[in-house]
Amino acid sequence: MFYLKYIITILMMNASIAQWTITHYEGYDKSFTQNTQDNYIQLNCQAYNIPIIAQQESLLKVISLKDLNPFAKTKILVEFIVPIDSYFSIQIQNKTIENYQNLELGYGFLMINECFNTSDYKMLSFNYELEGKNYTEISINIQLLDNKSQQQKRYVGIKQIHVFQMVCPQNCQNCQYDDYRIVCLDCQNNFTLQPSQGKCYCTNFKFKNQCLKQCPEGYSADRFSSCKKVEFLDTQTFGQNTNLKLNKNFEQQIQLKKSSQIRLDIDLILSNFQAFQQFEIIINDVYSGSISNYYQNLYISIFNISETSCQYSSNCTLIQLQTPLIDVNSSLLNVNITFRPINSKYHKPRYNRFEDLGDSNKPKDSEIIIQNIKVTQLLIDEPICFQENCKICDQKYIEQDQCKQCKDGYYLFENQCLNQCPETTVQEGFYCKTFLNKQSNSKLIVNDVDITQYNWAGEISLTDQQSLFQYRFNKTNLLFGGKWRRQEYTKILILEPHYALTYTFTVSYIDLSDKDEQTGFFYQLDGGEYHYINPKDLIQIDGDANKPDSIVEYSKYFKHTNNDIMITIGCNTNGYCFLQDYYLIIHKCTPYCKVCTGPSKSECLEYTRNSYEFDYKTKQCKSGYFESDDKLCQRCEVKDCSECDSQYQCQICKKGCQLHLQGSRCICE
16 A cells, blocks of 8 residues: 655744734733732723723733744733832732843833823833743732832832734644744644644644544634534535556536535545556646656645545555535536556666566556545535635636735735735725835834844933933834934935835824924935924824823825935924834836836836836737736746746647646646
């Protein structure tokens, strides 16, 4: 009996590159979760709509991790409040952390005064990485140590808590951090560990985040091995005890009661199945599945339900196969089964001495015996799309359906349905829109701060000692900025060919006073006039204008064609300016264009002349390429195709070949 290596549709889980992710936070606009061990009261600072927990002399806060996914590492960030002249200690999991890990924050004084009715308090932050991973909760204990707390009511408070974790890959129940990667050690039930990648795969059937040997009753699997709820309409059988020799075909037409989805269950015997032989089934020219023998290893592209040895011959395997749900779009079902040798330039038939000698030990002829084929008609509430989590798709060809709309909670990007848009895109409705380029200034505006550094949640002094550059978390977003007091910072960026730019960002103003009404954050482009972002004039999306923690957004579109731009930014206030969602959006020319006045080909003034896939004279893609949706010339991926109109849709095959499977394959003689 052969040892079978199955090639079944599998989905790769989360990437194993190590990165910190916010898995839990409390405070700011979200209430604190009360634990039975906690020791605090909650202050309601009505002017700022911000909850703060506090307790006299000592505060204990416990965070439960029971509902979080398995993790490799955990780090916490806490913004806390203590009296200005106090001595205090902080314990995490009953372990005291050193004072040098505490960073005093230079903002929030007005908020503290309002909530505590005094100006004798200050706000600090600390971040701490916990040891190990065998714990289900985190305890935080902040305690005042001086005698003043016994003489008068002095409080300890917490404004905000963030829990950062390096989360295990999906469907992994135990993982570890290893050389900048998260490596899975053990998978959940029925998931298979890929040791070389440290990830978990489901090579069976997926049902409600489980990996099952078969779909439950009333369900059937789609092409992603995901079990879908179906309604069974009718069942027919055919092909009983059909014997196929090499280079023989089997065809059958079946009249269906109505156009619907179908599924085939196939029982067959492989007898003396030799290397470089293939069994293939094609259904209505929209589905193809096969069993192929390469170097004595079987590769199966149909769901394999079971396999057992049999007595038909000395080398015999009984296999039960099942196709995924197939949308045939017709009331007539055409089933074509072939048994043929595999044409490979790397394999040539060898001289067989047994045939000349008439030896009784010579290899037996290969056979495939179809015991039974059962056709089941089903109805499913949602279309069967090639892309996982796709709701509506265009099924023109088998290899690559085009997704048009994703399921709720997912966003369409480059023919994939994602649970969140990539960093270099923005969400617009149900789609992730690509800004053709996004430039960020790594010195002034930091998108990705290494949170292993001590200064990631604190402040950094710049050349002007009166200006402070700070980082802080607001809800789940990292903000960056500070009190710059007219200090300016300039950056020159090199741009791709474009016709316009959009400059957009969000400003969070903190600790503003009445004197700051006509000032605030400002910017200058290419040495032109200064643009001041007056809090009163902007769209307010959170908080109250001219109040601490107010947030306003700004966006400006302007024509620009130079190949570089100089940006100057600053903050002219007695308070603080914090930036987030800072983008420079480049509206590029059409591909292969060097100078343009707009995005279309007709608005291009000069094309590049050194492209191997684009003809600048005809303004069209060269032979063997097609124009994709993003106007780039891409090579056709259909083998033996000479002209195509999409990556997997051939129009004309090479000489001696014929179109097959609705143009998604060229079959050559």
